[in-house]
Amino acid sequence: MGNKIHAEVLSELGSALAPERVLTAEADRWSYSYDASFGVYPPECVVQPISTEEVVALVRIACKHNIPLYPRGAGSCLSGGPLPVYGGIAVDLTHLNQTLEIFADDLVAVVSPGVKTGDIQKAAERYGLFYPPDPSSSGISTIGGNIAENSGGPRGLKYGVTRDYVLGLEVVTPEGSVLRTGGRTVKNVTGYDLTRLIIGSEGTLGIVTKAVLRLLPKPQARRTMLAVFSDLVQSGRAISKVLTSGILPCAIEIIDQACLRAVEAFRPGGLPIDAEAVLLVEVDGHPAAVEEEILQVAEICRQLGSVHVEIAKDEQTRERLWFARKQISPAIARIKPTKISEDATVPRSQIPAMFARLKQIREKYAIDLVVFGHAGDGNLHPNILCDMRNQEEMQRVEQAVSEIFQAALELGGTLSGEHGIGTMKAPFLSWEVGEVGIDMMKRIKTAWDPLSIMNPGKIFPEPGNDRLVLRQ
Template identity: 60%
Template structure:
């Protein structure tokens, strides 16, 4: 941006209706220089648009000066998505939460990009409806960030992820054009499905300024069970056994022994610390149906070696059981301060094999590897707890993470089930996609953003880029 900074600031002040929403002071810019992953990159300017016309004008200015534009929701990305690694203008959407309309006749919600995800589900609930995608960060992350990362959550097992609930988008392109994709119809096969291409594109193809989301009827009831396993491999078998018995739980989450111990030391919930794994299983639907299904779930788990199945008798007990899962993240960071959260995902049948590989990786590199996550859809969250000040330990961690990705891909899986590629996983893209697959994706990027101003430095590896866990 260099010499043009003042000129650009002047022009931005003219197009953003309130100049207080153009931030230029160092102390303000610093707040937008990090996310929930690694690395600190200060933007040159931050704009906080609250209307599509403002986004259009800002992008036209950025395009004229060939300056990077990095969209940002609430900065909870675990993969480096909103980091302005090449400087430029950060478009902070966190203030633009003004539109949250529910259309109950069409079962849709129309939202502005800065709306907090859980607010959509809360509002839908007032109409007896539900917005299913439920990332653990739903109470802090924005729908714009969820769309750009194609976020998922525990309910993904039964209901799918963000992309399965997007009917239409309003976007602004790299040259400042406003385009609408899809709409309020459930079906739409007019031409290429641009909506689905944009979802998960991490702000590299366009900027999302409005979304039309599909809602579903809220289930009548839920039922939760906690299942204990002496062997973690058996918990993997239980997942396949339950699903192949024709039962589709709404949630099926796993905690390994390391996470159970960490939670118990953190909150004393009375969890058994001598088991190798806990599965938390939630069913939803008609109360009579889920009662019968839960007894079949229990039988299936016991048949593959579960030690015990505890079925919650009421909502309060269910809430207590889920508390254990919710506390994993805060609990494990008390062990060591640096948390490297991965989301390598494998086909469900390979869950036992992946557990075995993770065990070997833990021992080979002597790292504090904790496994929890959305086991029912194969989206495990191997987390490594470390201390970034310990250079030797961090080098072992980097090697362990590389091997986790290799294991996932070798087992027919993927680098990321929901956290996205960002800066963290770009060095591994070719490993999964192959040279030609990666090239095809690059051609899409070049067609949409020939100047490479939209979130540059993400998804695609830079020449010679190596994997490193930086936090400078």
């Protein structure tokens, strides 16, 4: 593919949208050539539709001329989801952001794909309601991107992920029809669950133009604590004990020693840099319940060997406790120029085993590997710090990443908990879903998108792509 955007196509796009929302200048093409993962792939042109009708017209033009479409939201994807790997048209959906309506009595929000997730959370709160999914990027990421990647976040433990809060969708199909899935009710078994087929399909099955989201009553209170462990395995046991004691925290985050040291070096604040692990636990709900539950969690942590427990007394202390967690990404990014953020996820009982495997991998390949993540739901973020320009190092990193995937799968886990497959993990897909899984997924892709117009080059392994995480 490539070099398909000739004058006729541009003229059709300009008539269907508006000439000023069809961009071909080199600076524009480069602005849409990357996401938060790796690789730079400039599209041949960028379009900025503002309505479902414009998306329909766009898709029909792309079909007519057989041009690949690369939908994108804010571009904060960590797996290469929006990268225009075969050129074609980048579809910037951030301008399709007109609708953000809260229907408080129905506990429902109706949103356009370009609306920022954080803005949905704020709008819901004004009605005493709550949109639980909280990817760390929620301040900038769009709900459309969250739906494409089925984004998670710390609250996944108690509240699940984006998938659990989407009731219905309007989708422009790869052939330019308007499909409406699901509806406004939590209960709906009318035909196949196309809503959840679209969620997490990374823009390969259509373009979402509207979403109906489920909201919850906003929890009235929350309490937060931090527990320091000199032994990582004991912290894993504490997590299990909490979860089998009738308490379901909204977050249990883990921070390993390497992360603690990186944060302390970045913004000194007295973190326990000799600890093997720190757990950050938050409970939410009824004030009386959280008051008692946070004390129970503290007691369990102490019983299982925590050397220090601190319960936040007020919002200010809570923010200080979360500060360390939130500084990890910037702190570790300072260590070396390249940061590879993984999201291998294991059944939560396997967290200590996964930490042991990660330690072996770090030593075997002599790499800078730090670990933090959402321990309560088994979703770890091993991060490798390296230098893309150092080819010898990158070869070791490639092997290490591949071994991290292998370890997660051997422990009963998954390649990707919340970042998606995109380009980065596509070569490894068969390791998890098998040839039968790929076959059944591809049958859907082919049946829905016979021309392979929608985001080609993603999810499925491509010939010649020999299990390389970092395609240049």
